[in-house]
Amino acid sequence: MNDVRAWQYSVKYSRRKTIGIYVSAESGVEVRVPHFVSRREADDFVASKQEWIEKQLANFASRPARFEPCFQWGEAFYFLGEKQVFHWQDVAGVDLVLSGKADDPTDKIEAMVQRWFRQQALTLFTERHDWWRSQMGSLLDLPQSTLQQRSMKRRWGTCRRNGKIILNSNLARYPLNCVDVVIVHELCHLLEFNHSRRFYHLMDQVMPDWKQHDEMLNRLSLLY
Numbered sequence: 001m002n003d004v005r006a007w008q009y010s011v012k013y014s015r016r017k018t019i020g021i022y023v024s025a026e027s028g029v030e031v032r033v034p035h036f037v038s039r040r041e042a043d044d045f046v047a048s049k050q051e052w053i054e055k056q057l058a059n060f061a062s063r064p065a066r067f068e069p070c071f072q073w074g075e076a077f078y079f080l081g082e083k084q085v086f087h088w089q090d091v092a093g094v095d096l097v098l099s100g101k102a103d104d105p106t107d108k109i110e111a112m113v114q115r116w117f118r119q120q121a122l123t124l125f126t127e128r129h130d131w132w133r134s135q136m137g138s139l140l141d142l143p144q145s146t147l148q149q150r151s152m153k154r155r156w157g158t159c160r161r162n163g164k165i166i167l168n169s170n171l172a173r174y175p176l177n178c179v180d181v182v183i184v185h186e187l188c189h190l191l192e193f194n195h196s197r198r199f200y201h202l203m204d205q206v207m208p209d210w211k212q213h214d215e216m217l218n219r220l221s222l223l224y
């Protein structure tokens, strides 16, 4: 049986005990197989899951591609939910002029953009942190906190017991309400160091529509 399929898959042998199929937008279909399983058995397994695999692939195809910035003059990146077109010269449609040259290589342009972004992000985070602290301070006795930013893969922010709040610098890509909901979340951890009912009660008190903002951030983070 040799169907002609519109998709191919890669087989990867590993120390696992069962066969697993992984479908992602980035790597396509990947089959992870234990060493004792033959290639033929792996192929049969994939064939038996064809319908499921094709459904997954169709899901990825119908979803709009995630925006990835490209570091050439005249391209754009997101800041506070808006596209910022950057260029070395101030021409029509440009939002941000960086002090570079026409023939700068992409890695140099990327470094310039990142520097601008991280500076702006820290200024923004600091402003919002201080503003929300003053709002919350009138209702609650809030312990001290300090703020840092870092590029993180899996989370938007963390709060340590010593009051150190670390925000993911990528958060500054999204609209202000998305930035705010993460800052409020971390500030609430200064009083409730967990995700208990008391914690969410506090969130409701400080930012009654926090759930909407959380959902928006989740949705937008799939797009850019």
Ligand SMILES: [Zn+2]
Binding pocket: 185, 189, 194, 195
């Ligand atoms: Zn939390």
